[in-house]
Amino acid sequence: MWFQKTIVLKPRSRGFHLITAEITANLPELEQFRQGLAHFFIQHTSASLTINENADADVRRDLEAYLHAQVPECASYYRHTLEGDDDMPAHIKATLVGNSITIPVRQGRLALGTWQGIYLGEHRTHGGARSLVATLHGD
């Protein structure tokens, strides 16, 4: 059994954002799967998806602060600079974090751990809406 859908995530500011609720609200079809996998894929090269703590918002803030410190804007060796100071760092962060996640599905729900949530990493200063392809499969 397969189900595939594009979800358009609303524009968000630069940083990491908890989007578990926005995703599951768009996927009532999850309930039909007894066991399987859910795959989420961002169709962009300057945003990312990851799983991390769903409780303290400071985790999201500190993750952004870490990446901002580690992936410099305006590094002397960058050549891809015409699209703005935030563009090449955004591409690097997209590759370090990754642009897709796969989550087990069990009894009609994402089988996340107690403290796990889905994060969108928005790596541009003005990133706009983001397209995410969700694919559910299982039985």
Place this chain on the structure above:
Amino acid sequence: MWFQKTIVLKPRSRGFHLITAEITANLPELEQFRQGLAHFFIQHTSASLTINENADADVRRDLEAYLHAQVPECASYYRHTLEGDDDMPAHIKATLVGNSITIPVRQGRLALGTWQGIYLGEHRTHGGARSLVATLHGD
């Protein structure tokens, strides 16, 4: 054909640990799959899964040493500090390394390369047992 199971990994010290044998010992069902995929998902936000060299244990040690050097404890900009000096770095490492892996299955076995093994990244000093959801699918 689908098979899903939670495997509880025994507690391990901080660092990277080769767990290929522990995982396959818990998955005799692999033999029933002619071709497919195996997905492994850690239900925690301070541990990770990756694939790397299965031979020289120094690779695991050096990978830990690298991440310890790159992801500081007690960075001046961390705000998420109440759970211990090792907690925010553990969240960052979990996102950099990733919390799930997908491996092809062929003729009843994981189709790993000759030198590949599955690593658990334990990023807490005292992380305890870790829950991993294994999902096999194929024909």
Place this chain on the structure above:
Amino acid sequence: MWFQKTIVLKPRSRGFHLITAEITANLPELEQFRQGLAHFFIQHTSASLTINENADADVRRDLEAYLHAQVPECASYYRHTLEGDDDMPAHIKATLVGNSITIPVRQGRLALGTWQGIYLGEHRTHGGARSLVATLHGD
């Protein structure tokens, strides 16, 4: 419906290389899938797969320059040094970038975003040919 195949990628120089066309040329079977997922897995521990910009080649160059700056050769704390100065950094980069990607399939094609392409990360100076296992599944 399942399809699995090993694709041998020609040897490439150290750095990131756009391989979307090489992969799809090897997978005419993609056309048979109305919806599903494509999984690509490198069977090596010193090369990686990621998705990033398919247009300006400077993005690939800068991504390599960034990783070269961040993952030192000859770090004083490395113990895994017998296989060459580029070996331990290659293992680290393989884990940071990741050794597999999963892409949605829609109407017989990879559902990549407009600017997305598949990158091979070759992290050895003389890496040789690389084996990639492609797994397609869907309906």
